[in-house]
Amino acid sequence: MGMNLMLFSCSSSNEQEAETLPTPQLVFLFSPGGLGDMSYNDRILEGVQQFKMDYPQVDLYLYSPASLEEAEKIFSDWIQKPGQHTPALFTLASSDYEPIVEKLLVGKELTSNKKVLLFESSKQYAEGISTFQISMFGASYLAGITASEITNQAEKALIVLANNTDSPIHIAREGFMTGFQGTCATTYLANDWTGYISANLAYRKMKEWGQQYPFIFPVAGGSNAGIYRYSREYDSCPYLVGMDIDQSHLSNQITGSVIKHIDRLIYHYLSEWATVGKLPASQLYGLESGYVDWVVSPLFQDALQSLVENHRQTAITQEKAYYEATQP
Known part of the structure; x- marks a missing residue:
C-alpha cells in the first residue's frame, strides 16, 4: 500500500545514483x-x-x-x-x-x-x-449532571459496562456517579472483551432495564447498538447516552454523547x-484537552445546554481531583 521514497544525488562523474530509503x-x-x-x-x-x-x-x-x-x-x-x-x-x-x-x-x-x-x-x-x-471522567461527570437534571434528582440510574475488567470504562462509571449524585446500579454484559460485541444481549436486557430505570449510561462499545435499537422500537424507553461519537441521530432518547476525538x-x-x-x-x-467532551443532543439543548456549560469547569476540577486521589 505504500510507495518507496527515492533520493537522487550527483556523483563526481555526473551520474545520478538512486538511494532508496x-x-x-x-x-x-x-x-x-x-x-x-x-x-x-x-x-x-x-x-x-x-x-x-x-x-x-x-x-x-x-x-x-x-x-x-x-x-x-x-x-x-x-x-x-x-x-x-x-x-x-x-x-x-x-x-x-x-x-x-x-x-x-x-x-x-x-x-x-x-x-x-x-x-x-x-x-x-x-x-x-x-x-x-x-479519560472519560470529566465528560461522564457532565453526563451525570444531565441525568440528575432530567430525572429530577429523585430517581436511580443504571450504568451498563462491557465488562468488569477494563479500567477506562470504570473511570467513566466513577465520573458519571460523581456527577449524578444519586443511586446508581451497575451491570456487566460479560467478563471479557466480548462485552463490547454483545448487541443482541443488550437488546434483550433492555426490556428488564427499561422497566426499572429512567436513565441508562451505557459504556459497552458496539453492544450499545442493541440498546439504541430497542429505544427506536419501543415508545417506553429510558433516557440514554451516546458513546465515543455523536450518536444523537440513533435515538430520540439520547440526551447527549460522550465524544472521543x-x-x-x-x-x-x-x-x-x-x-x-x-x-x-x-x-x-x-x-x-479537547480530545474528549460531552455534547448535548439537539433535542435537549434548550433545556440542558446552559446547565452543562455552567458545570464544565467543575467537571475539569473533579477530573483532576480524581486522578490526584487515585495516583499511587
Missing part, C-alpha cells in the same frame, strides 16, 4: 471484532486513513482479529522478526491488549527500529513502548512518529 511500516491492530461498530473503532480507522493519505510513503498493515488469541499471535510474530533498518510502529488500539504487552515485552527490549503504541493505558513501560489514555489524537501520534521518530512515554487526555 527504508520504507516506514505501520502495523495497526484493532480490538477483536471492533471494526464496524460505528463508534470508537470506526473513528480510529478514519484517523488512520487520513494519516495514510497525508503520508503515502508509509506502508500500512491493518488487522482486525477475531479473538485475543489471534491478536497475540500477530503481535508476537512481529516482535520476533529480526531487527532491520526499517522504522516500524506497532499500534495496539485497545486496552484489552495491555496484558499481552506485559506478557510479551516486560523485561525485554525491542530492536532499535521498532516502537509500540498502546491505546487506553496509563501504565509506563520501557523505552520504545508508549501509552496514552483518554480519537481520530484526531491518533493522527497526531502517527504523524509525530512519521516525522520525528519519537512518541511520548505516557499521556493522559481529559476534558480540558
Whole structure:
C-alpha cells in the first residue's frame, strides 16, 4: 500500500545514483471484532486513513482479529522478526491488549527500529513502548449532571459496562456517579472483551432495564447498538447516552454523547512518529484537552445546554481531583 521514497544525488562523474530509503511500516491492530461498530473503532480507522493519505510513503498493515488469541499471535510474530533498518510502529488500539504487552515485552527490549503504541493505558513501560489514555471522567461527570437534571434528582440510574475488567470504562462509571449524585446500579454484559460485541444481549436486557430505570449510561462499545435499537422500537424507553461519537441521530432518547476525538489524537501520534521518530512515554487526555467532551443532543439543548456549560469547569476540577486521589 505504500510507495518507496527515492533520493537522487550527483556523483563526481555526473551520474545520478538512486538511494532508496527504508520504507516506514505501520502495523495497526484493532480490538477483536471492533471494526464496524460505528463508534470508537470506526473513528480510529478514519484517523488512520487520513494519516495514510497525508503520508503515502508509509506502508500500512491493518488487522482486525477475531479473538485475543489471534491478536497475540500477530503481535508476537512481529516482535520476533529480526531487527532491520526499517522504522516500524506497532499500534495496539485497545486496552484489552495491555496484558499481552506485559506478557510479551516486560523485561525485554525491542530492536532499535521498532516502537509500540498502546491505546487506553496509563501504565509506563520501557523505552520504545508508549501509552496514552483518554479519560472519560470529566465528560461522564457532565453526563451525570444531565441525568440528575432530567430525572429530577429523585430517581436511580443504571450504568451498563462491557465488562468488569477494563479500567477506562470504570473511570467513566466513577465520573458519571460523581456527577449524578444519586443511586446508581451497575451491570456487566460479560467478563471479557466480548462485552463490547454483545448487541443482541443488550437488546434483550433492555426490556428488564427499561422497566426499572429512567436513565441508562451505557459504556459497552458496539453492544450499545442493541440498546439504541430497542429505544427506536419501543415508545417506553429510558433516557440514554451516546458513546465515543455523536450518536444523537440513533435515538430520540439520547440526551447527549460522550465524544472521543480519537481520530484526531491518533493522527497526531502517527504523524509525530512519521516525522520525528519519537512518541511520548505516557499521556493522559481529559476534558480540558479537547480530545474528549460531552455534547448535548439537539433535542435537549434548550433545556440542558446552559446547565452543562455552567458545570464544565467543575467537571475539569473533579477530573483532576480524581486522578490526584487515585495516583499511587
